[in-house]
Amino acid sequence: MRRWILLLALLCTGLANALEPMPFKDAEEEARFRALVAELRCVMCQNQSLADSNAMIAADLRKEVLSLMQSGKTDQQIKDFLVERYTEFVLYRPPVNERTxxxxxxxxxxxxxxxxxxxxxxxxxxxxxxxxxxxxxxxxxxxxxxx
Missing domain, CATH: 1.20.5 (Single alpha-helices involved in coiled-coils or other helix-helix interfaces)
Structure with missing residues (x-):
């Protein structure tokens, strides 16, 4: 019984983190953020974008993307950063090159x-x-x- 309660508490904590509202400066930043996370794939869910995924890693990546945006990085720099960490798999539209x-x-x-x-x-x-x-x-x- 204790295991189920612990599992339920961990699940609720994970969902709360995933659904936590993001602090945006203005509507333009929010629109840019939404467009960017829709172009990025959740590395755990495989067929969901970061915007659609409720996985804990997707919530962490959304926070990371917002942090990079607020530090002045361009969309391409953010994508390059994520590709460096997670390969081109993280992009829904990988660039055309000899590998793709x-x-x-x-x-x-x-x-x-x-x-x-x-x-x-x-x-x-x-x-x-x-x-x-x-x-x-x-x-x-x-x-x-x-x-």
Whole structure:
């Protein structure tokens, strides 16, 4: 029973830290902060931005981002700092370079290959359906009609 109470207390403390309001100087700083944390990925949750994540590390990173902003760092300097610590994984839109080229090219390549396959299949079916019946190879359906 004590373990559950301790676990619940730790969970509540973590949620309180994650939901703690941030002290912004003005609305412009808040808008910049919100835009920046929406572009950064939570290193624990993987598919959530820092803005969406309730993980304790995301709350810490949000505080770190705000601290860096208030110390005069630009958005790019903040991103560079986080990339240095957590690699390019922390960016939702990694830059195009030799290491990330596959991430950018693969979806386009898959789409093009899929479109080519669809066109080939549709043309073959259309050619088969429009071909004269006697030029087609007999199949089971044709044999049944002769009997």
């Amino acid at each position: 080229a596959a991430l950018w090219i693969a979806p386009i390549a898959i789409l093009v290959i899929g479109a080519i396959v669809v066109v080939v299949v549709v043309r073959r079916r259309a050619a088969r359906l429009t071909a004269p019946k006697e030029s087609r190879r007999p199949n089971d359906d044709d044999r049944d009609e002769d009997w």
